[in-house]
Amino acid sequence: MKRSSGARMSVTVAVSVLSLALVTGCSDDGSDDSKDSASSGSASSSSPTTAAKAYSAAELEKLLLAQGEIKGYKVTSGDDTLPASKSVLKNIDKAECEPVAYAMAALPPGDTDASASNSVTEDAPTDAASEGDFAEAFNLTGTYVGLSSYEGDGAEKAFKAVSDGITACSGGFGFTADGTATKISKITSEKASGAGDESVAFAVDSGADGESGTFHTEVVRHGSTIATYYSVNFSSLTTGKAYDVPAAVIDAQGAKLK
Template structure:
């Protein structure tokens, strides 16, 4: 996307894309600045499931990861109000769909999620002006700020806990979905339909007791958008990560390759160790 080719009328449209993700699930309750209690979440796969309150203390907060703001996912942007509302044509692909909507990939006892967004540069003085009042230089500066912001990556992080060997079974179901849904799948909720055309296995971070990663190609108003997911088991707790480049979502065909931010995975893994 070249700034010189973007008309003034498009500035507002592009700016609105900064707050959107392809699919975003509803967030859990609680403060985004809660700090971990040092609880051990990765002792055995058969450990007792953690409660929602325990997960809330273990999920990352802004103070845990430099360069990111962590907050509850915006309910106004959710694809579905609950996990039960998400319907997948091919049931074996459901675990991937759940990761992409911020819900637990398996039948969990409790879950919680957060949204981690790269911190944007501070707005310039010209950004407080209306477009009609901007000079060409000020408009160019504003567009540079928008382009920089569009380079950010938004990540949905979720934690879910399971009784017995539920966490291990959940990782197995995700593995089977990655292997069996290469040709894509379709998910619907509340009358909205999202089509994914490809699922590919990727190299995982290697954190936790076992981890799996994948890339999914989606169709967003005719444009192909690639998003990334990772599922990690820490004992009876499963952490999921879903990242999307805001530039890719806005339709920028020149967006550079990106992945789930290593800093976010590292920060969450540390709280679960």
């Protein structure tokens, strides 16, 4: 898929995971205060004291954030941009990197059929657009949110697979999505939000079709459910400004999983 600076700044399309958000432009948001390359995450408990409920796909759909539930953001289904299944991501050249790649695509990082996903994008600042400040008008963060639920200790195993993959794949890996070869050149651990029972965050430097960027992901375990957040910032693709996964999105989605 060919891209232009205009296409990357489209406010009507969130991240195209099929090329790791390098196609139509979505956004990840970050700040120096929330990043810490020496810390990969935080956990309040590696295993819950009581068995947590495992949800069905239909139940997870209802637990996803809906339009109007998070102020300042637009919530959409993501059906046009999110991959329907893991089979979309092909030729992942390191097996230990598969959970990381799936988390970035709002797919279950573990083995389960119970999953649901959508996209949550910051509202455009209309005042900036009206004044012709296009760089500021597209200073938006778009996040793909994925929920997956597991029986037994499946959620703990899925979370560990992502955490282990961040370390094992720090030097990068490659894969193909929608016919586009994508190279992750580096994975860097970041300071996680501390949400849920345990959380881990990381940034990836990624490239496809001659373009590159840095994107952010956080994975949070809430009992038997894993929430993944993959964010991209429209403006940062051209300005290089730092950003993180929006705390407001993590907090709002986490509240629905309690």
